[in-house]
Structures are given as structure tokens and as C-alpha cells.
Amino acid sequence: MGFKDLRDYLENMRSKGKLIEVEHEVDVNLEIAELGRRATYSHLPPLLFTRVKGYPGWKVLTNVYYSMEGIYELFGTKNLEGIADNFLASFGEVPITILDKAKSLPSLLKLGKYMPKGKKALFKEDKSLNLEALPATKTWPKDAGRYMTFSIVITKDPEKNTNNLSIYRVQILNEREALVHWQAFKRGSLAASKYRDLGLSKVPVAIVNGVDPIITFTAASPVPPGLDKYLFAGILRDEGVDVVELDNGILVPAHAESVLEGYVDLNDMRPEGPFGDHLGYYTPQDYYPVFKLEKAYVRENPIYHVTSVGKPPLEDTWIGKGVERIFLPFLKMIIPDLVDMNLPEYGLFTSIGIFSIRKRYPGQARRAMMSIWGTGQLSFLKLVIIVDSDVNIHDMNQVLYAIASTVDPQRDVMIVTNALNDSLDHTVPNPPLGSKMGIDATRKFKEELGKDWPEPVESDPDVVKRISEVWEKIASKWPSPPSR
Numbered sequence: 481m482g483f484k485d486l487r488d489y490l491e492n493m494r495s496k497g498k499l500i501e502v503e504h505e506v507d508v509n510l511e512i513a514e515l516g517r518r519a520t521y522s523h524l525p526p527l528l529f530t531r532v533k534g535y536p537g538w539k540v541l542t543n544v545y546y547s548m549e550g551i552y553e554l555f556g557t558k559n560l561e562g563i564a565d566n567f568l569a570s571f572g573e574v575p576i577t578i579l580d581k582a583k584s585l586p587s588l589l590k591l592g593k594y595m596p597k598g599k600k601a602l603f604k605e606d607k608s609l610n611l612e613a614l615p616a617t618k619t620w621p622k623d624a625g626r627y628m629t630f631s632i633v634i635t636k637d638p639e640k641n642t643n644n645l646s647i648y649r650v651q652i653l654n655e656r657e658a659l660v661h662w663q664a665f666k667r668g669s670l671a672a673s674k675y676r677d678l679g680l681s682k683v684p685v686a687i688v689n690g691v692d693p694i695i696t697f698t699a700a701s702p703v704p705p706g707l708d709k710y711l712f713a714g715i716l717r718d719e720g721v722d723v724v725e726l727d728n729g730i731l732v733p734a735h736a737e738s739v740l741e742g743y744v745d746l747n748d749m750r751p752e753g754p755f756g757d758h759l760g761y762y763t764p765q766d767y768y769p770v771f772k773l774e775k776a777y778v779r780e781n782p783i784y785h786v787t788s789v790g791k792p793p794l795e796d797t798w799i800g801k802g803v804e805r806i807f808l809p810f811l812k813m814i815i816p817d818l819v820d821m822n823l824p825e826y827g828l829f830t831s832i833g834i835f836s837i838r839k840r841y842p843g844q845a846r847r848a849m850m851s852i853w854g855t856g857q858l859s860f861l862k863l864v865i866i867v868d869s870d871v872n873i874h875d876m877n878q879v880l881y882a883i884a885s886t887v888d889p890q891r892d893v894m895i896v897t898n899a900l901n902d903s904l905d906h907t908v909p910n911p912p913l914g915s916k917m918g919i920d921a922t923r924k925f926k927e928e929l930g931k932d933w934p935e936p937v938e939s940d941p942d943v944v945k946r947i948s949e950v951w952e953k954i955a956s957k958w959p960s961p962p963s964r
């Protein structure tokens with residue numbers, strides 16, 4: 481599992497006939513994003529643009545995460561939960577708790593396999609490379625400019641030395657300056673506030689583009705803070721990432737196509753945006769800090785990796801679905817009540833979540849809601865629906881039936897006000913504060929309903945046995961009903 485680098489991934493896809501190489505000349509200004517979105521909406525495989533207007537020598541790649549198929553290609557399996565299950569089978573606990581105790585555990589040796597390893601860089605310093613010289617794209621007509629959309633912003637926690645690799649959009653301002661859109665509570669801004677606490681205003685940063693797509697997937701994943709993202713990437717790739725240390729102390733993947741070394745100046749905040757975001761609307765301007773470029777590195781014949789967000793389902797949707805499956809086993813260890821979760825594509829991942837629980841006592845659904853809102857980035861969810869474990873939460877009709885047949889709104893809907901929501905959510909007057917709604921769509925205990933839950937209708941088993949043969953004869957003469 482895992483690819484040596486982005487080129488290895490592309491070769492793999494090419495050999496399977498799953499890479500579309502586009503020789504037609506395209507513009508970074510809106511054209512690449514438009515074609516990329518169309519390809520994702522149509523579930524086409526990745527697009528590699530070989531002639532990019534004004535950027536000779538560069539190729540631009542998009543649509544790597546083109547559907548669930550694209551995610552399965554990446555991990556070489558459809559059993560994404562199995563990745564976490566295998567890890568748990570070896571270690572018995574979530575990586576973060578292992579690390580807490582690690583020093584005394586023999587299992588630390590086993591973890592070593594997943595740790596980053598020092599290697600020689602495949603990129604070289606290029607004094608002529610600057611931010612304007614990158615084929616970064618403008619994705620929507622009213623965006624403030626060109627953005628790095630799939631670059632990985634790497635910081636280091638100044639206290640614990642944890643490596644943070646995160647996908648944040650970065651708005652290019654000029655040859656040497658860019659705005660880093662790290663939202664509050666994300667690793668980048670948490671690390672920045674620790675630097676500030678130490679009296680430091682310059683946060684060493686690397687912005688890396690074009691790596692093994694499992695590393696990019698990891699950078700977009702809500703790995704619990706404190707757990708090293710290189711270590712987590714190593715777990716997902718089944719092999720540690722080869723890294724190089726830059727002069728500013730930041731570790732970067734040795735195989736990256738391009739690397740920008742510099743720092744984020746916390747004393748230089750400027751208005752970022754507008755930018756067409758994953759809700760399908762433009763986020764208005766807000767203040768974010770400026771990245772200042774010191775050195776740039778690049779590989780020969782480089783590839784630049786981009787995406788576009790917008791109305792679902794685009795690439796971030798399929799990353800979100802992959803995250804949902806891979807993280808479920810870990811999440812079950814943190815919230816043992818949980819049986820399954822569905823963050824539906826059109827629920828934007830930060831908005832609507834459906835969860836099933838094995839209900840054993842009254843009040844359990846509300847308890848689960850509060851655990852979910854207290855867990856990592858699930859805390860952003862605006863609407864949490866809890867159903868019983870016999871409901872298939874991936875079938876919206878079953879979910880609607882559960883709501884329709886178990887919910888008394890006054891009793892079963894919980895509204896939480898002034899809670900933390902996605903700061904990009906335009907529906908609330910005062911982001912990131914907004915309200916949340918929990919719906920308890922589980923069957924009720926007597927304590928909850930005030931009387932016994934009614935008995936569900938079920939066929940008489942003797943009649944079922946008797947009548948089955950007759951039914952087969954009737955039904956076999958008619959086509960199956962059309963699926964709705």
C-alpha cells in the first residue's frame with residue numbers, strides 16, 4: 481500500500497487505463513477548475529493537463545479523489561474500515577493513547593515502521609521559483625485570485641514537536657506572500673497560538689505540493705490533535721514517509737514535487753477571500769495571516785496538484801466519505817455506544833451526521849449526541865440524528881422512517897445554542913457560533929415515552945411458511961418493481 485510518490489501513483493493509474501492526459505492547452509484561470517469539476521461530477525478518473533498556458537514545463541493534476549472508486553484505488557481495497565481494524569488488531573488501542581504510554585511499551589518498536597524516515601530530497605532549490613510562478617488555479621469567477629487548493633501546509637507544534645500536515649487553501653498575493661486560511665481550532669492555527677504564547681510571531685512553515693495522494697488524504701483528515709500526521713500517514717500507507725528537514729526545521733516529504741519554505745507572520749494579518757467554498761457559496765473576506773516565502777524547491781518536470789470545491793459531490797466529498805469509513809473503528813473506541821455513522825455527501829460533512837447506536841438505557845441518544853459534538857471535528861456538525869442499530873443509516877428512506885415513527889419533536893429534538901460551528905457557514909449571524917440540532921430517532925424506553933413502546937407488526941411465522949410457495953409463483957411472473 482502507499483505510493484513512492486505522485487508519479488508512482490500516476491503510473492499505476494495509467495497502467496490501468498485510469499488516467500486522462502489532456503494535451504489541449506488550458507488556462508489556470510477558471511478553465512482547469514471547470515474541467516476538473518465536470519470530471520468529478522461525471523466520476524471520470526484523474527485529469528493530467530500537459531499544456532498549461534503560461535507555465536511551460538509544468539503539468540497540472542486534478543480529480544485524484546474522483547469518487548469512492550478513486551478512494552478504493554488509492555488504498556487498494558474497498559474495505560477501508562479494515563485499515564483501522566488491522567491497526568487496532570495489532571495495537572489494541574487508538575494511536576494517540578499508545579503514544580501517551582509508548583515509551584514503556586514493546587509495541588513502540590512496531591510503531592517504528594510507520595514513523596517518518598530521513599532520506600535524500602528528490603527536489604532541488606530553484607531561485608527563480610516564486611509563488612506567482614506556480615500554476616495555482618482560480619476556481620470561481622469571483623474568487624479573490626489564484627489559490628493553492630491542494631497544497632499541504634506543514635507546521636510543527638512548538639511544545640510537543642508534533643508534525644502537522646494540513647490542507648488549507650492559500651491565496652497567492654504576490655511573488656513572495658500568500659494568505660493561509662487556517663481556521664481557528666485547526667492544527668495550524670493551534671500551533672500558531674502556541675508560538676504566540678511563547679512570544680514568537682514567526683511560525684516556521686512549509687507549503688508542499690504533489691505527494692503520494694495518501695499523504696494529501698491524511699492532511700485533509702481530522703486526525704486527533706497531538707497525534708503526529710506523519711505517523712498517521714505512515715499507518716494509512718502501511719509504511720513511514722521519507723522526509724527531509726528544511727533549514728527552518730520543518731520536515732517535508734522527500735519526494736514532493738514542489739516545496740515552499742518560509743514562515744507565517746502572525747503580526748501581518750490581511751483580508752482573505754472571497755473564495756467559492758465547499759458549501760457552494762462565496763465565503764466573504766476575513767482576516768488571516770501572511771506566509772512569507774524564503775526558499776523554493778522543485779523537482780524536474782514538476783506536477784502541480786489542484787482541486788476545486790463547490791456544490792457537492794466534488795473531490796472533498798469523496799475524501800470525507802473515505803475519512804468516515806477509515807475513522808469509524810477508531811471513533812467506536814472513543815464513543816463505545818456507536819454502531820455506524822453516515823456523513824451524507826450532500827450534508828457537507830460539517831453539517832449533517834447520522835449515527836446508529838445499540839440502545840440499552842433511557843437518555844442514551846442524547847448522551848451519544850453530546851459525545852459526538854465533543855469529539856474532534858464532529859463538533860462542527862449542525863444536525864445530528866441518532867437512530868437504533870437495526871436502521872441502515874446509508875438508506876435515507878430507512879432514516880426517514882425512523883424519524884417519522886419514533887420522534888415527538890418537542891421531546892426528541894434538542895437545540896444547543898451558541899455552539900461552535902463551521903466558520904464558513906453563512907447561515908449563522910455570528911460565525912463560528914451557531915446553533916445545533918440533535919434528533920433522537922430511537923425507539924423510546926418507558927421512562928422516555930411514559931408508557932410501553934408499541935409492538936411492531938410482524939407476520940405470523942406459520943403463515944409465512946405456508947404462503948411462501950404461492951408467493952413465489954405469483955411474484956415470478958412479474959418484473960421486480962423499479963428502484964426509486
Ligand SMILES: Cc1cc2nc3c(=O)[nH]c(=O)nc-3n(C[C@H](O)[C@H](O)[C@H](O)COP(=O)(O)O)c2cc1C
Binds near residue numbers: 663667
Ligand atoms: C480541498 C480542501 C480544502 C480545505 N480548505 C480548508 C481551509 O481553507 N481551511 C481549513 O481550516 N480547513 C480546510 N480544509 C479542511 C481541513 O483540511 C481538515 O479540517 C483537516 O482535517 C485539517 O485538519 P488539521 O488542521 O487537524 O490538520 C479543506 C479540506 C479540503 C479537502
